[in-house]
Amino acid sequence: MTIKRKWQLACLDMAGTTVRDDGLVEEAFTAAIAAEEGMAPGSPGYEEALRFVRDTMGQSKIDVFRALLADEPKAQAANLRFEDAYAALVRAGRIAPIEGAVEAIEQLREAGIQVALTTGFARPTQDAILDALGWRKLVSLALCPGDAGRGRPYPDMILTAILRLGVSDVRAVAVAGDTPSDIRSGSCAGASVVAGVLTGASKRDALLSAGATHVLDAITALPGLLRAAP
Structure with missing residues (x-):
């Protein structure tokens, strides 16, 4: 996959976006x-x-x-x-990746884009999810609110990822999530792409009203979106 733009970082939500939560x-x-x-x-x-x-x-x-x-x-x-x-x-085995999420993350990384996972859960729960799915080595970074100071809708986790991963320009960041809080967080951080996904908690209208630049059926569409970006 060739992505023309100088994308440096994709910040992806977990439950509902990359991880199937099912209530x-x-x-x-x-x-x-x-x-x-x-x-x-x-x-x-x-x-x-x-x-x-x-x-x-x-x-x-x-x-x-x-x-x-x-x-x-x-x-x-x-x-x-x-x-x-x-x-x-x-x-108890009640979680699983969203279908195609692992492949989408791998495509982003193959294109030279670092991937950070963010969540509203505390660190022990995020760690339990990462371990259950075997995702420790899949991404560059995983952050919870306690790592950054404040959780969503504040931009702190995204800005922390930018600092820790050495990203040089907030405009080179893409954010994806399934809730209005994800969207507001990405917008406040200055990301160029703030994509809502429809695999989780929110409908299209709610994501657009929160300021989503794009609404995707699933995270699997994000690599193609970034590939097509000018």
Whole structure:
């Protein structure tokens, strides 16, 4: 594959973009909120809380619990339970790559583009996913909010990847994700391509409204998009 433009870095989201999640975030959230707050499906406040989780997909999970619970100790406890529940689902084999994601990442790297994976999960959960999929050597870098200071929609993880990987120009960066938070993060970082993908949490209109430069059916279309860029 020949890519004409001087692309240096692709920052790719994980769950919903490169990793098939199949509702595991909601499942882990349900386990956490039931343990900490006694909320279960059908109980008062549960549907409203679940709607908030859906609306904030892609954001740092501790920030989501802080907004929901408005109490730091409770938020920290709920976040730990969420991470434990999600990691248990990962260990149970409940995740897999999005079809064609590995090949797309390999195509980008063969074209000389470094690839960084970003997530709203904490480091232990991101590590569990990387280990379960055998992706440690697949990418140049994997970042979580704790590595950068703030999670999405802030640009911190993308800017941290730019600094760590020696990228010389933010315009040489492409970002892809499945949520409005991914899109806002990429736009704030100054990336030239900020692509939404339709394999995860959000629909086309939501991604475009957030500022996506492109909307792709799947991450498999990203190498072709960069190949065609002027």
